[in-house]
Amino acid sequence: MANKLMFASDYQEGAHENIIRRMVDTNLISTSGYGTDEICASARDKIRKACNCPDARVEFLVGGTQTNATVIASILRPYEGVIAADSGHINVHEAGAIEYTGHKVIALPGADGKLSAETIADFLHSYEIDENNDHTVKPGMVYVSQTTEYGTLYSKSELTAISQVCRQHNIPLYLDGARLAYALACPENDITLPDLAQLCDAFYIGGTKCGALFGEAVVIPDSNLIPHFFTMIKQHGALLAKGRLLGIQFDELFSNNLYEEIGQTAISYAREITEALHKKGYKLYLNSPSNQIFFIIENNALQELSQQVEYSYIEKYDDTHSVIRFATSWATTSESVQALISIL
Numbered sequence: 001m002a003n004k005l006m007f008a009s010d011y012q013e014g015a016h017e018n019i020i021r022r023m024v025d026t027n028l029i030s031t032s033g034y035g036t037d038e039i040c041a042s043a044r045d046k047i048r049k050a051c052n053c054p055d056a057r058v059e060f061l062v063g064g065t066q067t068n069a070t071v072i073a074s075i076l077r078p079y080e081g082v083i084a085a086d087s088g089h090i091n092v093h094e095a096g097a098i099e100y101t102g103h104k105v106i107a108l109p110g111a112d113g114k115l116s117a118e119t120i121a122d123f124l125h126s127y128e129i130d131e132n133n134d135h136t137v138k139p140g141m142v143y144v145s146q147t148t149e150y151g152t153l154y155s156k157s158e159l160t161a162i163s164q165v166c167r168q169h170n171i172p173l174y175l176d177g178a179r180l181a182y183a184l185a186c187p188e189n190d191i192t193l194p195d196l197a198q199l200c201d202a203f204y205i206g207g208t209k210c211g212a213l214f215g216e217a218v219v220i221p222d223s224n225l226i227p228h229f230f231t232m233i234k235q236h237g238a239l240l241a242k243g244r245l246l247g248i249q250f251d252e253l254f255s256n257n258l259y260e261e262i263g264q265t266a267i268s269y270a271r272e273i274t275e276a277l278h279k280k281g282y283k284l285y286l287n288s289p290s291n292q293i294f295f296i297i298e299n300n301a302l303q304e305l306s307q308q309v310e311y312s313y314i315e316k317y318d319d320t321h322s323v324i325r326f327a328t329s330w331a332t333t334s335e336s337v338q339a340l341i342s343i344l
Contacts, residue, residue: 010329040247046254060246080140085110113148117161145176151288172201181210185263
């Protein structure tokens with residue numbers, strides 16, 4: 001496995017060198033725990049400034065599934081569920097973590113991983129006019145992600161329309177930003193961090209897949225949205241005692257525009273791989289502008305490919321073909337990309 005090319009995901013490497021260096025430099029400094037230290041305070045201030053949201057609440061959690069489960073359970077009432085695209089991460093790849101907290105994921109059909117404002121509005125209207133809705137799960141919030149599970153992007157107009165529907169129906173909009181750095185680096189992207197702070201009731205800035213060793217930063221523009229959020233984080237086992245380890249990482253990621261730039265090479269290399277796939281006659285499963293490349297391959301070629309390349313198996317395409325994914329990351333190198341292309 002050590003000799004394989006690693007393109008299965010975007011969290012296979014350690015962390016950006018600035019983070020490692022800062023961790024070494026601060027290793028023996030004594031700080032208070034649970035994110036109450038000066039380094040975490042600095043990181044929070046930098047994130048608020050980047051989001052142009054000076055009053056936002058910012059909290060640091062360890063991983064994406066943990067963050068989704070904690071935020072969603074903290075917002076919803078016991079009888080409420082969360083709307084998501086049928087391909088959404090909380091619906092397909094979090095092992096029922098949301099349901100484990102006692103809340104149903106209300107999966108609605110998406111297109112290329114995205115929910116539309118019309119789909120959400122139609123569902124909410126149907127619920128509201130249903131005379132038996134007291135016998136069903138009440139939709140209590142909407143979950144989207146940027147990028148989506150299929151590497152696609154919401155445009156600003158699409159996210160604005162969804163936000164307007166949520167506010168018309170008085171339910172929060174929550175955005176999963178596990179791969180947000182790659183979305184921000186896409187030339188097609190027109191959504192900024194300040195836009196997210198304006199359009200979403202809560203969102204998180206992904207670190208684990210975007211240059212950090214681990215960690216996600218939850219941003220809540222209205223700091224009163226979740227009362228006692230710190231306590232809820234601890235109740236869900238999501239409070240890191242050595243919180244400064246999270247603060248260090250986001251303090252570095254939000255210095256000198258690193259977070260907004262760290263995904264650029266991943267996007268560039270993904271496009272290089274996509275172009276090579278086209279030239280070599282492979283068929284893309286869908287058009288993804290981000291760092292995830294989904295394509296169709298003959299089943300009899302998978303075993304040979306797996307001897308040289310780590311990839312993600314997505315789903316069966318037909319009796320003789322499958323859909324697989326390559327993912328580039330902030331740490332992908334030109335040498336590995338060229339080697340992958342030669343294998344293809």
